[in-house]
Amino acid sequence: xxxxxxxxxxxxxxxxxxxxxxxxxxxxxxxxxxxxxxxxxxxxxxxxxxxxxxxxxxxxxxxxxxxxxxxxxxxxxxxxxxxxxxxxxxxxxxxxxxxxxxxxxxxxxxxxxxxxxxxxxxxxxxxxxxxxxxxxxxxxxxxxxxxxxxxxxxxxxxxxxxxxxxxxxxxxxxxxxxxxxxxxxxxxxxxxxxxxxxxxxxxxxxxxxxxxxxxxxxxxxxxxxxxxxxxxxxxxxxxxxxxxxxxxxxxxxxx
Ligand code: NAD
Numbered sequence: 001x002x003x004x005x006x007x008x009x010x011x012x013x014x015x016x017x018x019x020x021x022x023x024x025x026x027x028x029x030x031x032x033x034x035x036x037x038x039x040x041x042x043x044x045x046x047x048x049x050x051x052x053x054x055x056x057x058x059x060x061x062x063x064x065x066x067x068x069x070x071x072x073x074x075x076x077x078x079x080x081x082x083x084x085x086x087x088x089x090x091x092x093x094x095x096x097x098x099x100x101x102x103x104x105x106x107x108x109x110x111x112x113x114x115x116x117x118x119x120x121x122x123x124x125x126x127x128x129x130x131x132x133x134x135x136x137x138x139x140x141x142x143x144x145x146x147x148x149x150x151x152x153x154x155x156x157x158x159x160x161x162x163x164x165x166x167x168x169x170x171x172x173x174x175x176x177x178x179x180x181x182x183x184x185x186x187x188x189x190x191x192x193x194x195x196x197x198x199x200x201x202x203x204x205x206x207x208x209x210x211x212x213x214x215x216x217x218x219x220x221x222x223x224x225x226x227x228x229x230x231x232x233x234x235x236x237x238x239x240x241x242x243x244x245x246x247x248x249x250x251x252x253x254x255x
Pocket of ligand 1: 028031037198218238239
């Protein structure tokens, strides 16, 4: 099937759904200027996946906070970017009732910034930081951490070590039940910009696809569930345009 036919097929599936949920991964933010981990400029390629996993790890954080924070400050300080056309289109689609919500692995906050209201971020938020002292748990903004005079930021109230509010390797995801429920209750699931490698989110999508059929995947390169998708749209930094066209056609059909 050529890409025009695939797009039309996706539109007709979406037009028949009153409960469409979107799952997004790092690939939706590359067009906004944030590299993914697995892509050409990604840190899995440049630094090695093993090294990243060894350091961006909850045990490493507790054992050697200086090593963790040195690495985190160097490689995880996302540039201040604006939502891409893809983010903005998803926000418009939610406001028109074409999608019910988004479950994202991303930590960049760009869906919320674009205007989506029902967003479940399972890996946390990069611009939020929390004191790890359980009796304190004071929350800090990025500015406090950035301007802290030492590598390891400490809580101004209790002196506890501060941690980014993101899910590190070895930690449980956030909002597990809500994310799973939103996905499994969907009539149509659209995965955008994820290789579907990272669990448990990839597991929820797999579970969905084993009960239902209406899985649409929009991604650059292969994913682990391409075989289960009704429609797989291969993109080359054109996700924003593809979503815009889908949104345009849905508006005509649902007028
Ligand atoms: P991943 O496994 O979800 O893979 C990203 C996928 O997106 C790849 O298949 C890639 O080919 C595809 N892609 C790249 N550009 C695209 C585009 N323009 N349109 C559509 N697809 C595109 O993610 P990962 O990079 O392996 O990251 C691992 C984990 O780290 C994930 O949880 C991820 O969400 C997180 N992460 C988050 C951010 C962010 O918040 N922006 C950035 C990097 C990594």
